[in-house]
Amino acid sequence: MALGTIALDTIKTPSGKRTDILGGSACHFALAARHFIKVSLVSVVGQDFPKAYRDFLKKKGFDLHSVTVLRGHTFIWKGEYKKDFNVAITRRTELGVLPGFKPRLSAHQKNIKTVFLANLDPDIQACLLGQMHNPRLVALDSMNYWITHKPKALKRLMKKVDIYFCNDAEAKSLTKEHNLFKAAEALRKFGPRIVIIKKGEHGVLLSCDNAKMILPAYPVKKLVDPTGAGDSFAGGFLGYLAKRKKISLDNLKKALVYGTVIASFNVEKFGTERTVRLNTKEINQRVSEFKRIIPI
Amino acid sequence: MALGTIALDTIKTPSGKRTDILGGSACHFALAARHFIKVSLVSVVGQDFPKAYRDFLKKKGFDLHSVTVLRGHTFIWKGEYKKDFNVAITRRTELGVLPGFKPRLSAHQKNIKTVFLANLDPDIQACLLGQMHNPRLVALDSMNYWITHKPKALKRLMKKVDIYFCNDAEAKSLTKEHNLFKAAEALRKFGPRIVIIKKGEHGVLLSCDNAKMILPAYPVKKLVDPTGAGDSFAGGFLGYLAKRKKISLDNLKKALVYGTVIASFNVEKFGTERTVRLNTKEINQRVSEFKRIIPI
Numbered sequence: 108m109a110l111g112t113i114a115l116d117t118i119k120t121p122s123g124k125r126t127d128i129l130g131g132s133a134c135h136f137a138l139a140a141r142h143f144i145k146v147s148l149v150s151v152v153g154q155d156f157p158k159a160y161r162d163f164l165k166k167k168g169f170d171l172h173s174v175t176v177l178r179g180h181t182f183i184w185k186g187e188y189k190k191d192f193n194v195a196i197t198r199r200t201e202l203g204v205l206p207g208f209k210p211r212l213s214a215h216q217k218n219i220k221t222v223f224l225a226n227l228d229p230d231i232q233a234c235l236l237g238q239m240h241n242p243r244l245v246a247l248d249s250m251n252y253w254i255t256h257k258p259k260a261l262k263r264l265m266k267k268v269d270i271y272f273c274n275d276a277e278a279k280s281l282t283k284e285h286n287l288f289k290a291a292e293a294l295r296k297f298g299p300r301i302v303i304i305k306k307g308e309h310g311v312l313l314s315c316d317n318a319k320m321i322l323p324a325y326p327v328k329k330l331v332d333p334t335g336a337g338d339s340f341a342g343g344f345l346g347y348l349a350k351r352k353k354i355s356l357d358n359l360k361k362a363l364v365y366g367t368v369i370a371s372f373n374v375e376k377f378g379t380e381r382t383v384r385l386n387t388k389e390i391n392q393r394v395s396e397f398k399r400i401i402p403i
Numbered sequence: 404m405a406l407g408t409i410a411l412d413t414i415k416t417p418s419g420k421r422t423d424i425l426g427g428s429a430c431h432f433a434l435a436a437r438h439f440i441k442v443s444l445v446s447v448v449g450q451d452f453p454k455a456y457r458d459f460l461k462k463k464g465f466d467l468h469s470v471t472v473l474r475g476h477t478f479i480w481k482g483e484y485k486k487d488f489n490v491a492i493t494r495r496t497e498l499g500v501l502p503g504f505k506p507r508l509s510a511h512q513k514n515i516k517t518v519f520l521a522n523l524d525p526d527i528q529a530c531l532l533g534q535m536h537n538p539r540l541v542a543l544d545s546m547n548y549w550i551t552h553k554p555k556a557l558k559r560l561m562k563k564v565d566i567y568f569c570n571d572a573e574a575k576s577l578t579k580e581h582n583l584f585k586a587a588e589a590l591r592k593f594g595p596r597i598v599i600i601k602k603g604e605h606g607v608l609l610s611c612d613n614a615k616m617i618l619p620a621y622p623v624k625k626l627v628d629p630t631g632a633g634d635s636f637a638g639g640f641l642g643y644l645a646k647r648k649k650i651s652l653d654n655l656k657k658a659l660v661y662g663t664v665i666a667s668f669n670v671e672k673f674g675t676e677r678t679v680r681l682n683t684k685e686i687n688q689r690v691s692e693f694k695r696i697i698p699i
Contacts, residue, residue, distance in 0.1 A: 190581055285486055288622050309605040310619060313698075320698045323606060323617045326584050360698030401699045402609075402616045402656030 109136040110149040110210055110235045111225030111338065113156070113164075113174065116378055117185040120192070122331045128378040129160045131182065132225035132248070135335030137169050138382040139342025139369040140223075142390060144349045146342075147216050149173040149235060151208040153180040167383070172213050177204040192333050193307045210235040221349035223341055224268070226250045229260035236267060244354065246270035246345055247299070248337070254281055266298035269354075272341055274305045287312055288319055301359070303344070305337050313363060318356050322363050325371035325397050332377045336370045339382060343369035368393045405432040406445040406506055406531045407521025407634065409452070409460075409470065412674055413481040416488070418627045424674040425456045427478065428521030428544070431631030433465050434678040435638025435665040436519075438686060440645045442638075443512050445469040445531060447504040449476040463679070468509050473500040488629050489603045506531040517645035519637055520564070522546045525556035532563060540650065542566035542641055543595070544633070550577055562594035565650075568637055570601045583608055584615055597655070599640070601633050609659060614652050618659050621667035621693050628673045632666045635678060639665035664689045 109132070116130030137146040147170035152161075154176060165171055185199040208231060220243040224232040229249065236245065247268040253261050254277060265271060271294055275287060282293040291302040291314035301315045308330070310323035344366030351358045368390055372381045405428070412426030433442040443466035448457075450472060461467060481495040504527060516539040520528040525545065532541065543564040549557050550573060561567060567590055571583060578589040587598040587610035597611045604626070606619035640662030647654045664686055668677045 286624070286626065288624075306605070309602070312622070318696070319622065320696050321619045321622055322698055323619050326582075326608070326615065326617055328582070328584075330582065363698045398699050400614070400616050401697065402618055402659045403694050403697045403699050 108147040108149060108216060108219045108221065109133045109140070109223045109225060109342075110232060111136060111223070111227060112182050112205065113148065113150045113152050114182045114184050115156075116334060117183070117198075118332055118334055118377060119187040120332050120377075121188070121190060122329070123377070125332075125377045128380075129163070130184065130334060130378050132227075132335070132338040134164070134379060135338035135373065135382070136223055136225060136342040136345075137164075138167070138379055138385075139339040139366075139373070140346030140349070141167060141169070142343070142369070142385075142387055143346035144221070145170065146346075147173065147219060149210045149212065149216070151175045151177055151204050152182075153204045154178060156181045163383075170216070173210060173216060175208065175211070177207055179204040179207075186334065188333065192330050195334070210238070212238045220244065221345055222246070223345055224248065224264075225338055225341070226253070229253055229257050229264045233260065233264050233267075236264070244269050244345070244348060246272060246341065248272040248341060249277070251277055251280060262297055265294075268299050270301040270303065270345075271297075271299035272303050272305065272337070274307070274337065278302075278304045288314060291319075303363075305340060307333065307336070311340065311363060311367060313359060315356075315359065318359075320360060320363060322367055323401070325367055325393065326400070327371050327375055330374050333374045334378060336374050339373035340366040340370035343367070364394055364397065365390070368397055404443040404445060404512060404515045404517065405429045405436070405519045405521060405638075406528065407432060407519070407523060408478050408501065409444070409446045409448050410478045410480050411452075412630060413479070413494075414628055414630055414673060415483040416628050416673075417484070417486060418625075419673070421628075421673045423479075424676075425459070426480065426630060426674050428523075428631070428634040430460070430675060431634035431669065431678070432519055432521060432638040432641075433460075434463070434675055434681075435635040435662075435669070436642030436645070437463060437465070438639070438665070438681075438683055439642030440517070441466065442642075443469065443515060445506045445508065445512070447471045447473055447500050448478075449500045450474060452477045459679075466512070469506060469512060471504065471507075473503055475500040475503075482630065484629060488626050491630070506534070508534045516540065517641055518542065519641055520544065520560075521634055521637070522549070525549055525553050525560050529556065529560050529563075532560070540565050540641070540644060542568060542637065544568040544637060545573070547573055547576060558593055561590075564595050566597045566599065566641075567593075567595035568599050568601065568633070570603070570633065574598075574600045584610060587615075599659075601636060603629065603632070607636065607659060607663060609655060611652075611655065614655075616656060616659060618663055619697070621663055621689065622696070623667050623671055626670050629670045630674060632670050635669035636662040636666035639663070660690055660693065661686070664693055
């Protein structure tokens with residue numbers, strides 16, 4: 108299950124521009140996780156949300172029962188990337204129906220075992236988590252904005268999750284620690300037993316009780332649009348784990364590889380253009396190729 | 404063989420300060436490569452160069468026949484690293500005897516098979532290379548300064564070497580290409596059949612005819628001083644290859660791992676403080692540990 112945004116994105120990068128394309132953390136996550144599991148989206152859209160996009164999400168097999176439609180407009184993000192793709196320049200954010208959103212799950216959804224709380228107000232994330240019956244694996248993503256504006260709610264929530272995802276800047280800012288593995292260890296003291304720090308084009312690291320792991324990003328031929336790469340990574344990572352009996356070190360390793368590989372497809376086209384037509388064969392081919400280029 | 408500087412470094416980092424410690428590209432390279440081969444240093448020092456340092460280099464087993472002593476003072480570098488260790492802030496450079504230096508090799512040295520041309524004036528690098536009889540493997544390192552000030556001499560030299568080392572900023576600046584693997588491919592068109600781009604704390608990538616490779620840096624517990632990490636990496640990398648019969652893909656892979664691991668020790672203390680007392684057992688232990696934390 109993914110709690111997150113469904114958005115209309117307008118994105119400009121050195122490769123071109125797209126207007127009002129389907130985006131948002133829940134979509135990017137689900138399009139990656141679908142290769143392993145059926146995904147329930149928990150989100151909100153406005154009355155303006157295009158029927159074609161809703162039909163498309165349904166056709167992809169996502170459970171849209173908890174995608175609420177509210178009076179008002181869908182969340183809009185307008186952003187730009189210059190040559191340094193690591194920094195998204197937000198040109199405009201229109202929250203639309205987002206602030207009025209309270210997730211409400213169906214009886215079936217409350218029993219889902221794997222939960223991704225994408226970056227949102229920690230109170231909304233907590234509201235969803237409070238409805239779950241005994242989930243097996245809960246992962247949380249957050250952002251600088253909430254670290255600054257709702258640090259208490261965020262830290263309260265961190266006590267209740269298994270996995271915390273963040274990027275390198277957020278890890279440093281939350282812990283005042285420059286060494287990323289030390290930052291990850293400090294973050295684990297807030298609650299989550301697994302911390303994953305995303306470093307964009309420089310890859311990802313994981314810290315848990317008995318191990319640390321580090322993996323570079325897959326080197327794509329052309330980086331077109333990094334929007335959604337983090338959620339795509341989370342989707343591949345959690346999707347892979349959701350299908351495993353045990354959250355063993357070996358499965359965490361494989362999950363990192365699948366998350367990384369699926370995210371690498373995501374950034375090769377705008378928005379979801381690449382991940383909507385991604386298939387298992389392509390993923391497995393790239394996993395093999397990835398293993399070949401890492402000299403270990 | 405290493406052509407490069409022997410320097411007196413004064414270094415300030417968030418961990419402390421050291422004054423007039425032994426440094427320079429030739430020293431950092433040699434202290435890494437010594438774990439595999441006997442290293443001849445080709446360099447110059449002033450009359451002020453401390454006898455204790457010279458004795459120390461001799462005791463480490465380096466061939467100092469071509470370390471010239473000239474009237475004047477030894478090359479001095481004074482630098483500082485702030486929290487962002489990726490950027491060295493040069494406070495002062497005093498070239499001293501360096502500009503008058505012309506490398507002159509002994510008959511024995513002219514037959515050495517593995518040659519490292521550390522960052523120096525490309526004319527000096529070419530002067531050394533011109534004296535060599537049929538070397539098997541020649542590697543070149545350079546810097547933005549020479550890319551800007553002697554681009555023709557540098558490009559002439561690149562045609563004659565097997566391996567070109569540079570950092571990510573230099574690769575981008577030389578090729579006007581942002582994608583690092585594309586930059587590496589463009590650099591190979593200048594001559595070297597193997598290009599290695601160093602990304603500091605983000606690791607290293609290699610491009611050659613039939614393969615590409617990417618490896619993260621070993622995550623050190625505490626980064627104290629990155630001075631010399633690149634030359635230390637080159638020393639581990641080339642030292643490993645010098646001992647192999649073939650420059651196969653498999654040996655290139657292993658060389659990347661040894662270079663990375665030895666460089667990781669280098670940055671844990673100031674200057675050469677850690678590498679002078681590094682032993683093979685420690686290197687092999689960290690190679691194993693490194694393999695464990697990369698989930699491939």
